[in-house]
Amino acid sequence: MDEALRVGVVGAGPWAHRVHGPGLYAHPGTRLATVWARRPDAAKSFAEPYEAAVADGFEELLDTVDAVAFAVPPAVQAELAPQAARAGKHLVLEKPLAADPAGAREIVQAVDDNGVAALLMLTRRFAPEVQAWLSGVRELGGWQGGTGRWLAGGLLAGDYAGSEWRQQQEGALIDAGPHAIDLLDVALGEIEQVHYAHRSRDDLWQLVFGHAGGATSTLTLSLRMPVQPSVVDFAVYGEHGHAPLAGRRTAARDCYARMLDDLLTMIREERSEHPCDVHRGLHLQQILADAQQAI
Known part of the structure; x- marks a missing residue:
C-alpha cells in the first residue's frame, strides 16, 4: 500500500475521542477520513480536530473509506459491521463483537465471505x-x-x-x-x-x-x-x-497503534487469520452467553 489507509469512524463517544481519533491520526499508515454518528453535532465535534469529513449517513461513509473502525454499542456494531464487510471494507471492531452469538456469527460470515481483514480491539492482547x-x-x-x-x-x-x-x-x-x-x-x-x-x-x-x-x-x-x-x-x-x-x-493508544500495524500487515499480505480476528470474537461471545445463562 503506497498511500495511507482511509479509515472511517462510526461513533463519536468517549472511546472514539480517547483512542480511535488520536490513534488513526498519529499512525503513518492510516488517515482518519470520515466520521459518522447518529448525533450529527457529536460527529462534527469529533471530526474537526482531524480535518475529517462528516458523513450524513452510514452508506455515505462507506463510499469514502477503505476501512471502518467502530466505536458503538455491540448491538449497533452487529447491525452495521456486516454491511461494511459486504461493501469490501476492512474492519476494526470493538468488544464484544455483538449483543449475542447470533449477531457475532453474522459478522463472521460477512467477513469470511468477502475476504476483508478484521480485528477485534482486545486492547491488552496487543501490549x-x-x-x-x-x-x-x-x-x-x-x-x-x-x-x-x-x-x-x-x-x-x-x-x-x-x-x-x-x-x-x-x-x-x-x-x-x-x-x-x-x-x-x-x-x-x-x-x-x-x-x-x-x-x-x-x-x-x-x-x-x-x-x-x-x-x-x-x-x-x-x-x-x-x-x-x-x-x-x-x-x-x-x-x-x-x-x-x-x-x-502499556497505554491503550500504544496498543491501538500495534493493532493498526497488524491490520495493515493483514491487508498487505491478503490474509484474514489473526489471534484477535472475528472468530476469536465469536468464541468469546459464546462464553459470555454461557455465563449469562449460568446465572
Missing part, C-alpha cells in the same frame, strides 16, 4: 508485556489453574456513567469480561465450560471456567468498585509454580 507473558506460560505448559481480577469504578462516574448499554446490561461482564476471559483462555487453553457464575446486585461477578486439558480458572469482575487505582491482575499456577502477569501496563 508487549502481555504478549511476552502469554508466550512464556504457553511455552512452559503444565498449568493447573489460574485467577483473574478486574475491579474498577468505571460505571460509577466519568465517561461511562451515562453509557446506556453498559448500565442496563451486565456491565462488568460485557465490558471488561471479554478482555479478562480472553487472557485466561489463551493462557490456560480454550474455555469449554462455565462451571459457575454469580452476579451480585451491585454487578460483582464471580466466575469459574473449565479449560481444555483440565485446568480451571476463577475470574472476579466489577466496574462499580470504588478502588483507586483499579485492580487488574492475572496469574496461572501449576507444576512450574506461580506465574503472575506483572510489570508495566
